[in-house]
Each structure stands twice: as C-alpha cells, then as structure tokens.
Amino acid sequence: MNLLLAEVAQATQRLAAAGVPSPRNDAEELAAFVHGVKRGELHSVKDADFDARYWEVVARREAREPLQHITGRAFFRYLELQVGPGVFVPRPETESVVGWAIDAVRAMDVVEPLIVDLCTGSGAIALALAQEVPRSRVHAVELSEEALQWTRKNMEGSRVDLRQGDALTAFPDLDGQVDLVISNPPYIPLTEWEYVAPEARDYDPELALFSGEDGLDLIRGLERAAHRLLRPGGVVVIEHADTQGGQVPWIFTEERGWADAADHPDLNNRPRFATARKALP
Structure with a gap:
C-alpha cells in the first residue's frame, strides 16, 4: 500500500x-x-x-463541513455542478425524482415538451432535464440571490431560461401551457431542526430546508402554482421527506382539479416524491 x-x-x-x-x-x-x-x-x-x-x-x-463545500463541486446524474455557501447541495435521492420526470416527459406525445422547475437552487434538476430530454424547453426560477450566484455559474451556456422570483407566482406567461412542473422545495418541519444532519442544518440555506410546522407550507402553495401552469393532462412532480409519505398526495385532490395523485419510492424504497396529473376538462 x-x-x-x-x-x-x-x-x-x-x-x-x-x-x-x-x-x-x-x-x-x-x-x-x-x-x-x-x-x-x-x-x-x-x-x-x-x-x-x-x-x-x-x-x-x-x-461536518459538507464534502461538496470543500471540493466546490457536486455530482448529479451526468452533471458536475459548482456549489458552496448559500446554495442547497443536491442530494442523490433527487436523482430518482428526476428519473421519473424524464420517463414521464418522454412518454408524452409532445415534440418539444415545456418544463418548469420551481425552487431550482443549484439548477441540478433543470439542467439534468435539459440535458437528458434534448428537445425540451426548460424554465427555472429561484428566489435567493445568494443561491442564484451559483445557479448562474452552472447554467452558463445552457439553454435553460433562468429567472429570479417567487415560485408561487413565477412564469405567468406560461399559464396553462406547461407539460411538466417539478420541484424539490423546502419540506422539513420547523420542529425537526435539532434532528437535521449538521451538514444541512449548519450549511444549507434555511430557505431551502424549512417550511412551516409540518414542513408542507410551500408544497401547499406549489399545488396551486402547478395547477395554474399546467395544461390539462400535464404532470406535477414534488419531492418530499420520507416521513411525509402519504401526506403530499392528499394535497393534490380531485376537488382541486387533480387526478392520479400518488407517492413513489426512492432507491432505498422510502417514499420520496409525489406526482399528480391535472384533470382533463
């Protein structure tokens, strides 16, 4: 040796x-x-x-400083991203979320699918979709100026339309036209702060981690945003905590204009993300 x-x-x-x-x-x-x-x-x-x-x-x-902060890079599917203080470090669990979304888009009878990534962070999701679905038109939004410094670096030279703004009101120009809305939003309950791994709790931005007492505040808002953006038959994909399995699909109810709401497991067979289809008229 x-x-x-x-x-x-x-x-x-x-x-x-x-x-x-x-x-x-x-x-x-x-x-x-x-x-x-x-x-x-x-x-x-x-x-x-x-x-x-x-x-x-x-x-x-x-x-317990994150590995990715030390090296300045994070690997996500086929991408190498620049990351550091101020931006959420993409996790391997999200790769399965993107994989499902890619399969869903490819199964659509759409020549140039229109995709929106809400709360894009480092840009990992949007860039992976743009890379692996070559004819897609991908749009992404991020609120934090600190995070956007990294997003812009990662998206330089890409064809992703990146905007700064609130995910709940973004892209009014795309209302009713989008084929797929995807998001990895903050979903940790405020009551769970002390149980969060030091790498996330002490280094990831709070804006990307916590969302109300039960962790679902922003997801409830994203439900309305996704319904506004999607065309009838379009699909929404939302990541959530494994402890929230079964809760998120209930946000996407038939009464609110959704169909086929369901949870899906990650590679460790833990509930990781929910999907739903905007109901046809």
Whole structure:
C-alpha cells in the first residue's frame, strides 16, 4: 500500500468516528481532490507527491463541513455542478425524482415538451432535464440571490431560461401551457431542526430546508402554482421527506382539479416524491 492509500485508511477511521455517513467515500474524494486525480487513480500517486493539505480538508470534513463545500463541486446524474455557501447541495435521492420526470416527459406525445422547475437552487434538476430530454424547453426560477450566484455559474451556456422570483407566482406567461412542473422545495418541519444532519442544518440555506410546522407550507402553495401552469393532462412532480409519505398526495385532490395523485419510492424504497396529473376538462 502506498502512503496516500494508508492515509486514506486513517482518514476513513477519523471520519467514521466523527459520524460522517460515508467515511470511505469522502476520504477518497478528498484525497482525489487535493492530489488532482480521479478516485480510481489514487494508487498511482507517488509517496513523494503526498500533499499534507489532505489532513487540512479531512479536518474540515471531520467538523461536518459538507464534502461538496470543500471540493466546490457536486455530482448529479451526468452533471458536475459548482456549489458552496448559500446554495442547497443536491442530494442523490433527487436523482430518482428526476428519473421519473424524464420517463414521464418522454412518454408524452409532445415534440418539444415545456418544463418548469420551481425552487431550482443549484439548477441540478433543470439542467439534468435539459440535458437528458434534448428537445425540451426548460424554465427555472429561484428566489435567493445568494443561491442564484451559483445557479448562474452552472447554467452558463445552457439553454435553460433562468429567472429570479417567487415560485408561487413565477412564469405567468406560461399559464396553462406547461407539460411538466417539478420541484424539490423546502419540506422539513420547523420542529425537526435539532434532528437535521449538521451538514444541512449548519450549511444549507434555511430557505431551502424549512417550511412551516409540518414542513408542507410551500408544497401547499406549489399545488396551486402547478395547477395554474399546467395544461390539462400535464404532470406535477414534488419531492418530499420520507416521513411525509402519504401526506403530499392528499394535497393534490380531485376537488382541486387533480387526478392520479400518488407517492413513489426512492432507491432505498422510502417514499420520496409525489406526482399528480391535472384533470382533463
């Protein structure tokens, strides 16, 4: 074993002791970041090239600073995004939400599907949809100016229409025309603050995390926004906490103009997102 791999093993133990959820992965990612190689190339780093800065970034991760803030990048489906203080770091769970949305759009008999991403944050969802559904017309909105500094970097050169504004009132020019509305909104109850992982609680913006006593305040507003934006037969996809399974579909009732409201599991088989179709006239 070369020196770097031995140090990675020690770092893994330190991160595990600090309660980091994926200590081996993070120890390797940090080593690759500091030494400018891919994770699979760590064995090729010569002992003489070991960079002592590795222990500086390990200490930061040990203090529960997000891995993505240290490296300045987050991976989401086929994307590499720039992230840092002020913007929500995209999570792997959201990849399954986007996967469902992509399948739904591809199944539509629409040549150039119109998609709206509400509360876009880093732009992960909108950019993934634009990349994987090439003929789509994707629009995204974000309220926070701090988050938008990162969104604009990530969307530079893309064909996504990015706007700043309130997700509940955004895109009045698209009312009744949209094929799919998607959102990963804040959904953590205010009462759960102390139970949130330090990486999120201490570093992600509160605006992207918390939404009322039961966590569903913004989702209730997004239900009306989605109904306004969608064409009849259009689909809405909303991410939620796994503890909210069964609650969100009840927001999208037949009485409010919806059909086929349902919950869907993530890759760990936990309820992760709700979908509904705007009822036909």
